[in-house]
Amino acid sequence: MEQIQARDLYQHAVILDDLRPATVADLEIRSTGTVAVRLHSTGPARRVGRTVLYQPHQKLTLCVVPAVAWRVQHRDRTTGEGKGATHTSSHLTSVYTVRPYWANDTDHQSVTRLVEEHTVVTSTPITLDQLPGQGQPTPQPAQPGARRFYCLYGVGPTVLRTGDDVRQRLAEITAIHEREHGERDERDNRLAPTYPALQCSRCVRGPHDLDPLEVVITRSEHDIQFADLPRDWDYQLTPAMAHARIKAASL
Structure with a gap:
């Protein structure tokens, strides 16, 4: 589970509502500044489609946590004993740690494969x-x-x-x-x-x-190209961004 502020909620997020998971069916920012969240729960003792008002900075518990990461496979171009050796990067969760591999593509290494990992807990x-x-x-x-x-x-x-x-x-x-x-x-x-x-x-x-x-915990992975990386974003994807990316990949 992970804490999330009400202002960062997104449609289809699953949060802990009282003692049960509930899905965010819709949300809007009211003129009062509060976040109106319509929650959907299929439990027999729960109401369906009830709306709850939260303060923007109020923390809620995210029951379904999506995450996106990458692995970069690259080959050395340097001369000597290690020439031609292939290496795979460790688990990279920030976009800015992935991009430098292409910056050095014409220097001492050549990228051969980029793998995107999707994890949902x-x-x-x-x-x-x-x-x-x-x-x-x-x-x-x-x-x-x-x-x-x-x-x-x-x-x-x-x-x-x-x-x-x-x-x-x-x-x-x-x-x-x-x-x-x-x-x-x-x-x-x-x-x-x-x-x-x-x-x-x-x-x-x-x-x-x-x-x-x-x-x-469910995991999946697929090959992507450098152009497929998130643009205008350098850090670890927020839960909303990770959810949207995982959902788009499944279509």
């Missing part, structure tokens, strides 16, 4: 009973190269491969809670009381901390 809040059962593997997406795993919101980027890994991690957090905090802080909590740390105000600082997340 989808994070969906789920409940504990939606995890794979004990001993069960995590079902993987049918799309080639895609993968599914789990993590806990607010705990960091730790990859939890199975439902058992999630339950084990929550058990470890509970053990730390019981050792460090003693008696649990009783309060109404929407999560199952199996893990006392979920109800401790010192263990969970935000309303979504320790929520299980199902994370699906």
